[in-house]
Amino acid sequence: MTTLALPASRFTDLLAAEWIKLRSLRSTYWAFGCGALAVVGFNANAARADYVNYPHYGGPIRDDFVYWALRDAFTQGSAMILVLVCASIGAITIVGEYATGLVRTTFTAVPDRRALMAAKVVVLTAVMTLFGALLAAASYASSQAILDGRGMGVPISHPGAWRVVVASALLAPVCALVGMGLGAVIRHSATTMVLTTFVLLLLPSFVTDRYHWTASVRHAFPFNAWARIVDVGYGQSRYVLVPKYPATVAGGWVVFAVWAAVAAVVAVVVVDRRDV
Helix, strand or coil: CCCCCCCCCCHHHHHHHHHHHHHHCHHHHHHHHHHHHHHHHHHHHHHHHHHHHHHHCCHHHHHCHHHHHHHHHCCHHHHHHHHHHHHHHHHHHHHHHHHHCHHHHHHHHCCCHHHHHHHHHHHHHHHHHHHHHHHHHHHHHHHHHHHHHHCCCCCCCCCCHHHHHHHHHHHHHHHHHHHHHHHHHHCCHHHHHHHHHHHHHHHHHHCCCCCHHHHHHHHCCHHHHHHHHHCCCCCCCCCCCCCCCCCCHHHHHHHHHHHHHHHHHHHHHHHHHCCC
16 A cells, blocks of 8 residues: 655645644733733833923933933833843743644654744744834934924934934844744743743843943843844943943844844754654
């Protein structure tokens, strides 16, 4: 009796399947919706606070207010929220299948695990980049519109403004891929969330920048890299202290690229080599 081999899945079919999985999860919509409201609202509130307090600011602050306005475009608090939301979504895309047992059906239907995981990486990266871009654009537009009430809004054509928007947008896919990579290694929802939060947000605060090698380690974390990229007043504003071992904007972009690439490779390799 002859057994007919099933045709290999086309990569476009895998992309379509992963897209269906991602958008069919109810938790995904809640995460996107609540995350978007929190991020944009946090930035708008920071701009509103500066709008209210602007008449009480002294001359030195007013002279450097363009840097304050750009900081309101995407604050560190909103970036922390974005990190948590995106890393959680990235983790769920892989951990959720292991938790429900759907992964066995998936691997049976698609034996080529590397192609399957590559499709997951592509879909997650595309969706989270779009999500990050929408949030960064909405935050910039709303915050600067509020500050325009005082005539202090910064146009997008201002030097460094696009850097703030692009870096904030790309923070989303980078953190989502890190969440996916850790999820592929750990395969447990709660543990993955805790470790992801620790690695992306808590661990950098434990590393000092007093010494060259520790400063280099500190600069190598995605959140710190983002903070350096969006700090347009770095070395220019009198209110921004330059550390002994400063980071660079170019180095920040490299950190983004390395974390995203390593996380994607880890997710693909780990799933391909480990048993279900």
